Amino acid sequence: xxxxxxxxxxxxxxxxxxxxxxxxxxxxxxxxxxxxxxxxxxxxxxxxxxxxxxxxxxxxxxxxxxxxxxxxxxxxxxxxxxxxxxxxxxxxxxxxxxxxxxxxxxxxxxxxxxxxxxxxxxxxxxxxxxxxxxxxxxxxxxxxxxxxxxxxxxxxxxxxxxxxxxxxxxxxxxxxxxxxxxxxxxxxxxxxxxxxxxxxxxxxxxxxxxxxxxxxxxxxxxxxxxxxxxxxxxxxxxxxxxxxxxxxxxxxxxxxxxxxxxxxxxxxxxxxxxxxxxxxxxxxxxxxxxxxxxxxxxxxxxxxxxxxxxxxxx
Amino acid sequence: xxxxxxxxxxxxxxxxxxxxxxxxxxxxxxxxxxxxxxxxxxxxxxxxxxxxxxxxxxxxxxxxxxxxxxxxxxxxxxxxxxxxxxxxxxxxxxxxxxxxxxxxxxxxxxxxxxxxxxxxxxxxxxxxxxxxxxxxxxxxxxxxxxxxxxxxxxxxxxxxxxxxxxxxxxxxxxxxxxxxxxxxxxxxxxxxxxxxxxxxxxxxxxxxxxxxxxxxxxxxxxxxxxxxxxxxxxxxxxxxxxxxxxxxxxxxxxxxxxxxxxxxxxxxxxxxxxxxxxxxxxxxxxxxxxxxxxxxxxxxxxxxxxxxxxxxxxxxxxxxxxxx
Numbered sequence: 001x002x003x004x005x006x007x008x009x010x011x012x013x014x015x016x017x018x019x020x021x022x023x024x025x026x027x028x029x030x031x032x033x034x035x036x037x038x039x040x041x042x043x044x045x046x047x048x049x050x051x052x053x054x055x056x057x058x059x060x061x062x063x064x065x066x067x068x069x070x071x072x073x074x075x076x077x078x079x080x081x082x083x084x085x086x087x088x089x090x091x092x093x094x095x096x097x098x099x100x101x102x103x104x105x106x107x108x109x110x111x112x113x114x115x116x117x118x119x120x121x122x123x124x125x126x127x128x129x130x131x132x133x134x135x136x137x138x139x140x141x142x143x144x145x146x147x148x149x150x151x152x153x154x155x156x157x158x159x160x161x162x163x164x165x166x167x168x169x170x171x172x173x174x175x176x177x178x179x180x181x182x183x184x185x186x187x188x189x190x191x192x193x194x195x196x197x198x199x200x201x202x203x204x205x206x207x208x209x210x211x212x213x214x215x216x217x218x219x220x221x222x223x224x225x226x227x228x229x230x231x232x233x234x235x236x237x238x239x240x241x242x243x244x245x246x247x248x249x250x251x252x253x254x255x256x257x258x259x260x261x262x263x264x265x266x267x268x269x270x271x272x273x274x275x276x277x278x279x280x281x282x283x284x285x286x287x288x289x290x291x292x293x294x295x296x297x298x299x300x301x302x303x304x305x306x307x308x309x310x311x312x313x314x
Numbered sequence: 315x316x317x318x319x320x321x322x323x324x325x326x327x328x329x330x331x332x333x334x335x336x337x338x339x340x341x342x343x344x345x346x347x348x349x350x351x352x353x354x355x356x357x358x359x360x361x362x363x364x365x366x367x368x369x370x371x372x373x374x375x376x377x378x379x380x381x382x383x384x385x386x387x388x389x390x391x392x393x394x395x396x397x398x399x400x401x402x403x404x405x406x407x408x409x410x411x412x413x414x415x416x417x418x419x420x421x422x423x424x425x426x427x428x429x430x431x432x433x434x435x436x437x438x439x440x441x442x443x444x445x446x447x448x449x450x451x452x453x454x455x456x457x458x459x460x461x462x463x464x465x466x467x468x469x470x471x472x473x474x475x476x477x478x479x480x481x482x483x484x485x486x487x488x489x490x491x492x493x494x495x496x497x498x499x500x501x502x503x504x505x506x507x508x509x510x511x512x513x514x515x516x517x518x519x520x521x522x523x524x525x526x527x528x529x530x531x532x533x534x535x536x537x538x539x540x541x542x543x544x545x546x547x548x549x550x551x552x553x554x555x556x557x558x559x560x561x562x563x564x565x566x567x568x569x570x571x572x573x574x575x576x577x578x579x580x581x582x583x584x585x586x587x588x589x590x591x592x593x594x595x596x597x598x599x600x601x602x603x604x605x606x607x608x609x610x611x612x613x614x615x616x617x618x619x620x621x622x623x624x625x626x627x628x629x630x631x632x633x634x635x636x637x638x
Contacts, residue, residue, distance in 0.1 A: 214368060214414070215415065218366060220394045230416050
């Protein structure tokens, strides 16, 4: 167990180092300059040089990297060039929205995708299965911004049940503010639930062909008990890892939905920071996302250990 | 106790069915081991799955015939429906002990599950019965193995667990579909010995499916030889080995190494079994038969009883001294 943890920590450190170098290098390869973004077209060359020196952007790139990496190790991600605030607090603001949005989305995905996928698998080949699988295909194919716009139109504009955009923090307005995230999370859940539905169905049908399922039927236990005790758990092994990576992707890649619903999330923060050439924020966010992926990866591996006794941690 | 009559298992559409098992009939008496032998693809596994009510769905179906357990028709019932109807005392073990147990559940769970269905025991009582079953199959250290997972057991041990699960219903009939094919020869001998012992001790009938004539000679009381979905010869094991009357059986025997120790090359039966969809008129074995005559290609051969308990599906059975 301990040797596993140590090994795991080692690979994590190497991955982080590699990721940080790649992040740094790529960002500085992209053409454009934060100085012009900050000072506009009318700045004089002297002003530009002064600010460049003040931000440390006139140093060799290697030095800039070492400087940045050193601060990161101390827990300091630097200051945002655009916001003039610590990167960590800028990320924290976006993270609140993104984590809550992703969590709420995963709840929809779990309560819609998994059970309906099970039903489709148990009734496979019937009209019900074809209907559900067809609907899933449709949901997976429709772009989220389209679903988002229609959700706004129906539930915000016509029915007035939910707010159409924005998200005031729950730390200021109380848990009631979660209603701002219901429509965006549903829009995000649509394609993801559809994918999990199809994965659950396919995985269960695969397991249903296994010899041990035949053994279970031979024992004389009822069909739904065969499903519950012998098919479901084995089929969920494949679904668990999809869950982890869907969650990670939702944290960082919900840009379109965040834009449609005007949510201050991480995805939008990255895109806007790239447009502003706000290097410290881009570096910080991507680094945080890498860490999140590594953590989720670890959680997925550990949950495998719980679900499948054949998996040894080593 | 078990009686199978004209069992026909078919694939394909209702209007143009392809019979992969065509009119198989046999009976099993208490304490008897019937060996069902034939080449792969001859329909012996399909026969056993149909008898057990375990045909994969969607897929092949029983188109005609009956499976009678103690006189009750269970043909179209799946195992759980048989349990509900009170005819659940039939069990089956399979060829691959490696894949026949659920890899993520403990051995104890997998046995008690069967115990609960058939004995209406729960909790500690069910676990005690599971342990008893493991002792019955001579599992070393049964108490420990209850909490083991399948991957921690050897192939032979897993097959013992499969047998323990099968015994949970106190079966009158046990169907064993090539249970030793995937095992080492030494383990094979142990498992065969165990099956023989259980058969005697529990007064249980066994339908033993194999392609291995040697195993049949060792274990079975009676033999049914299958070819292209039909039983072509049935006889007590001694009579069959002494004097096979069907040319196919005789051909199979010639392929056994022990019977041809002097020969440099083992003889084979020329040709391939017919595809079920292309069965021609006349005897199914005619295209490969060494002693085929014109009449064989024209009419389906009659089932003839050539001696007490010795039936053969051949118009011109070999005479008693058929062996060279």
